[in-house]
Amino acid sequence: xxxxxxxxxxxxxxxxxxxxxxxxxxxxxxxxxxxxxxxxxxxxxxxxxxxxxxxxxxxxxxxxxxxxxxxxxxxxxxxxxxxxxxxxxxxxxxxxxx
Amino acid sequence: xxxxxxxxxxxxxxxxxxxxxxxxxxxxxxxxxxxxxxxxxxxxxxxxxxxxxxxxxxxxxxxxxxxxxxxxxxxxxxxxxxxxxxxxxxxxxxxxxx
Numbered sequence: 001x002x003x004x005x006x007x008x009x010x011x012x013x014x015x016x017x018x019x020x021x022x023x024x025x026x027x028x029x030x031x032x033x034x035x036x037x038x039x040x041x042x043x044x045x046x047x048x049x050x051x052x053x054x055x056x057x058x059x060x061x062x063x064x065x066x067x068x069x070x071x072x073x074x075x076x077x078x079x080x081x082x083x084x085x086x087x088x089x090x091x092x093x094x095x096x097x098x
Numbered sequence: 099x100x101x102x103x104x105x106x107x108x109x110x111x112x113x114x115x116x117x118x119x120x121x122x123x124x125x126x127x128x129x130x131x132x133x134x135x136x137x138x139x140x141x142x143x144x145x146x147x148x149x150x151x152x153x154x155x156x157x158x159x160x161x162x163x164x165x166x167x168x169x170x171x172x173x174x175x176x177x178x179x180x181x182x183x184x185x186x187x188x189x190x191x192x193x194x195x196x
Contacts, residue, residue: 002161003147046146049101063100064173071169075162 002077006043007070008052013041015059015066030058100175104141105168106150111139113157113164128156 016026027037032051039045040055047055056063114124125135130149137143138153145153154161 001148001151004150004161004165005147046144048144049103050099052102053099062173062176063102064169064176067102067165067169067172071162071165074165075160078160078162 002074002081003043004070004074005040005046007073007077008047008066009041009043011066011069011073012055012059015061015069016041019059021059026055026058030054100172100179101141102168102172103138103144105171105175106145106164107139107141109164109167109171110153110157113159113167114139117157119157124153124156128152 016023023034023038023041027034030037030051031054036045036051037055040047040051053063056066114121121132121136121139125132128135128149129152134143134149135153138145138149151161154164
């Protein structure tokens with residue numbers, strides 16, 4: 001199963017590193033503990049909506065942009081893990097035609 | 099602050115209702131309690147990544163599609179709540195020019 005917290009953590013870490021900022025800087029700016037931010041980035045802890053908002057704020061990123069990037073990553077993973085996926089409603093066409 | 103769990107809950111409820119399915123049906127299919135699903139849909143409880151995956155599975159929706167829809171909703175709310183938003187780095191142009 002694709003886990004949101006892992007994809008989200010990867011995106012948050014990538015964006016922080018792209019800004020060349022340390023865990024310490026961003027956690028202080030977001031008013032979260034360094035350990036918490038580190039766990040979130042590693043996908044080991046679910047970020048609450050409030051703390052996710054604070055982390056996005058500290059990174060200067062709109063939440064929508066982070067979610068959009070996560071959505072693209074998840075879609076790529078879905079395509080890899082389930083290459084053939086029938087849309088709901090057209091499954092088993094033979095049975096429904098019988 | 100825009101809260102992910104509220105936007106996510108709205109999207110999940112809307113998609114379930116569009117399928118004309120009850121909380122009872124979807125919660126049973128997702129193996130989560132009816133009360134939990136109801137709280138998630140109302141944005142009162144954070145869905146763990148595992149349970150979010152189960153709920154998406156029960157609705158027959160890829161997680162990426164749900165996240166994409168949430169992202170669009172959040173972007174709309176961001177546009178309403180912060181109509182003027184300067185990109186990071188170009189704030190206070192007068193001070194930096196002085």
